[in-house]
Amino acid sequence: xxxDVLAEGLQFPEGPIAMADGSVILVEIxxxxxxxxxxxxxxxxxxxxxxxxxxxxxxxGAVYVANNGGGVVADDRPVGQGGIDRVDLSTGRGERLYHTxxxxxxxxxxxxxxxxxxxxxxxxxxxxxxxxxxFSGLYYAWPDGSSVEEVSFGGTGxxxxxxxxxxTVVYAAETFTGRLxxxxxxxxxxxxKGGRGGRVVGAxxxxxxxxxxxxxxxxxxxIASIADGITVMAPDGxxxxxxxxxxxxxxxxxxxxxLRDAYITLSDTGRLIRMRWPEPGLRLNxxx
Numbered sequence: 001x002x003x004d005v006l007a008e009g010l011q012f013p014e015g016p017i018a019m020a021d022g023s024v025i026l027v028e029i030x031x032x033x034x035x036x037x038x039x040x041x042x043x044x045x046x047x048x049x050x051x052x053x054x055x056x057x058x059x060x061g062a063v064y065v066a067n068n069g070g071g072v073v074a075d076d077r078p079v080g081q082g083g084i085d086r087v088d089l090s091t092g093r094g095e096r097l098y099h100t101x102x103x104x105x106x107x108x109x110x111x112x113x114x115x116x117x118x119x120x121x122x123x124x125x126x127x128x129x130x131x132x133x134x135f136s137g138l139y140y141a142w143p144d145g146s147s148v149e150e151v152s153f154g155g156t157g158x159x160x161x162x163x164x165x166x167x168t169v170v171y172a173a174e175t176f177t178g179r180l181x182x183x184x185x186x187x188x189x190x191x192x193k194g195g196r197g198g199r200v201v202g203a204x205x206x207x208x209x210x211x212x213x214x215x216x217x218x219x220x221x222x223i224a225s226i227a228d229g230i231t232v233m234a235p236d237g238x239x240x241x242x243x244x245x246x247x248x249x250x251x252x253x254x255x256x257x258x259l260r261d262a263y264i265t266l267s268d269t270g271r272l273i274r275m276r277w278p279e280p281g282l283r284l285n286x287x288x
Contacts, residue, residue: 018255254281
């Protein structure tokens with residue numbers, strides 16, 4: 001395996017965004033920041049606090065962050081409120097956009113992706129405290145703060161989220177089951193009738209822990225699979241696995257002129273690496 005190390009010493013990196021200027025913006029969950037990696041340096045863009053977990057570039061050029069709010073303390077109280085944050089890249093100012101849905105507090109938002117209409121899907125992983133665990137959900141929201149809707153609730157650790165190339169399917173990676181779940185869409189933000197529970201695309205044999213994901217241009221889904229590297233799953237459930245040199249592979253995104261540069265976060269060793277990928281990634285909306 002050949003790869004370049006772009007940054008070391010990161011504090012549990014996740015949510016990479018390959019920017020047009022060659023930099024990579026990512027979150028550092030343990031540090032509570034949105035950070036930028038370029039020219040061998042790491043710069044803090046915004047100190048958000050909590051646990052910034054996933055990031056995506058929006059139609060207004062701002063970065064939207066799924067913030068899990070941090071963990072829990074000894075008496076099982078959450079450290080902070082989870083929510084969706086917006087960061088203005090020109091000023092470094094962050095603000096909370098959503099913290100409730102339908103009167104219910106968000107628990108631990110994890111990842112997000114924008115569709116071509118400018119709305120975004122996000123997952124809520126749910127927190128565990130003591131002997132209790134919050135259910136997981138899938139949501140659709142608008143970046144102006146005007147609307148957020150619960151599309152599905154009751155999952156088991158929804159983590160990474162992504163859209164098929166034609167945007168007729170939204171995928172969620174389920175951590176504890178190691179399953180890829182697909183939700184068929186009737187319109188932007190709307191699942192087909194009877195589809196709120198999703199359908200299982202597939203799961204690797206044995207025990208695999210899924211984290212975040214990215215989609216290839218050919219529609220296959222690349223899922224960071226903790227100790228198993230990257231799982232590439234086809235829409236029919238067939239899959240292959242590419243190992244990585246870390247026991248906590250947490251995320252992947254694509255960049256470069258041909259979208260075959262894979263940027264992968266290795267969170268156990270605190271590294272961001274870049275490697276050439278066999279297939280081009282899907283160009284994300286609003287990423288240039």
